[in-house]
Amino acid sequence: MALAAAGRVLLQAGSRLGRREVVDGARRFANKRVEVEADEAAGIAVMKLKNPPVNSLSLEFLTEFLISLEKLENNKNFRGVILTSERPGVFSAGLDLMEMYGRNPAHYAEYWRAVQELWLRLYLSNMILVCAINGTSPAGGCLMALTCDHRIMADNPKYTIGLNESQLGIVAPFWFKDNFVNTVGYRTAEHALQLGLLFPPAEALKLGIVDEVVPEDQVHSKAQSVMAQWMAIPDHSRQLTKNMMRKAMADNLIKQREADIQNFVSFISRDSIQKSLHTYLEKLKQKKG
Numbered sequence: 001m002a003l004a005a006a007g008r009v010l011l012q013a014g015s016r017l018g019r020r021e022v023v024d025g026a027r028r029f030a031n032k033r034v035e036v037e038a039d040e041a042a043g044i045a046v047m048k049l050k051n052p053p054v055n056s057l058s059l060e061f062l063t064e065f066l067i068s069l070e071k072l073e074n075n076k077n078f079r080g081v082i083l084t085s086e087r088p089g090v091f092s093a094g095l096d097l098m099e100m101y102g103r104n105p106a107h108y109a110e111y112w113r114a115v116q117e118l119w120l121r122l123y124l125s126n127m128i129l130v131c132a133i134n135g136t137s138p139a140g141g142c143l144m145a146l147t148c149d150h151r152i153m154a155d156n157p158k159y160t161i162g163l164n165e166s167q168l169g170i171v172a173p174f175w176f177k178d179n180f181v182n183t184v185g186y187r188t189a190e191h192a193l194q195l196g197l198l199f200p201p202a203e204a205l206k207l208g209i210v211d212e213v214v215p216e217d218q219v220h221s222k223a224q225s226v227m228a229q230w231m232a233i234p235d236h237s238r239q240l241t242k243n244m245m246r247k248a249m250a251d252n253l254i255k256q257r258e259a260d261i262q263n264f265v266s267f268i269s270r271d272s273i274q275k276s277l278h279t280y281l282e283k284l285k286q287k288k289g
């Protein structure tokens with residue numbers, strides 16, 4: 001119910017957004033921060049994250065992304081979505097640090113609700129989600145990938161993926177942790193989460209964070225062929241199985257959603273946490289100079 005109501009609000013906002021055109025038989029919805037190439041005849045859409053410079057998951061990005069996803073979910077012709085970055089090199093830098101730094105509690109609450117919504121919508125999607133990870137993908141970027149049914153990563157040792165929250169002086173919330181534990185197992189997760197480890201493709205493959213590593217120029221063709229394989233499975237049996245595997249974990253967040261928001265707001269508002277974020281942001285700046 002809560003998801004449906006949130007979706008209606010997003011769709012109303014969405015009707016004011018977006019530009020459409022037809023390219024090579026595929027419809028393209030181009031919002032500012034998300035580009036969707038939607039091939040209705042094939043039943044597949046490619047969603048490209050396009051929030052320069054590093055595809056951080058800002059509130060505006062989350063809103064546009066959720067609107068685009070909702071449009072696809074509402075059209076029964078679409079059965080599969082490939083998630084990727086419009087900027088090869090960075091899949092997503094994760095949650096937008098500027099949404100969590102120097103803002104007021106009402107903003108933190110609004111932001112966290114949108115982050116929860118992103119996870120719930122992707123994790124519970126009835127569509128087949130294939131992630132074409134064509135760049136680095138820390139923290140929230142990794143979480144987005146973890147919601148997908150199949151993950152393919154570009155074989156470039158410069159790219160890393162994982163949940164590095166600990167290194168920022170913040171803590172991955174329980175539902176990030178649960179999604180990670182269900183993917184890599186308890187001991188690996190315990191170790192990686194405490195150290196905030198980021199893994200290059202070969203190691204991510206060994207741990208099961210990604211399902212395949214392929215040469216960089218083959219990520220998209222591989223995503224298409226994997227999608228074809230998943231599309232051959234009858235939707236009803238695949239969807240019921242997905243729901244059976246995922247519902248309990250999603251319900252766990254749904255029933256504690258408000259408490260999770262309050263917890264985030266009080267955690268992120270602490271002076272010590274704001275100081276840690278400040279230090280981390282300074283480090284990012286210094287890296288440049």
Ligand SMILES: CC/C=C\CC/C=C/CC(=O)SCCNC(=O)CCNC(=O)[C@H](O)C(C)(C)COP(=O)(O)OP(=O)(O)OC[C@H]1O[C@@H](n2cnc3c(N)ncnc32)[C@H](O)[C@@H]1OP(=O)(O)O
Nearest residue numbers: 056093094095096097098138139140170171173264267284
């Ligand atoms: C109770 C629960 C409490 C809390 C839970 C909160 C959970 C949070 C989960 C998260 O997702 S936290 C975010 C974690 N993300 C990161 O640690 C990534 C940080 N970024 C990088 O490591 C690098 O930027 C990159 C490897 C992704 C890309 O490197 P490069 O291409 O060299 O770009 P720059 O580093 O020069 O960055 C350009 C520009 O973008 C800013 N920026 C980078 N990441 C973020 C971000 N996540 N949010 C906002 N802004 C970001 C960076 O500061 C630069 O800004 P300038 O103004 O200096 O241009």
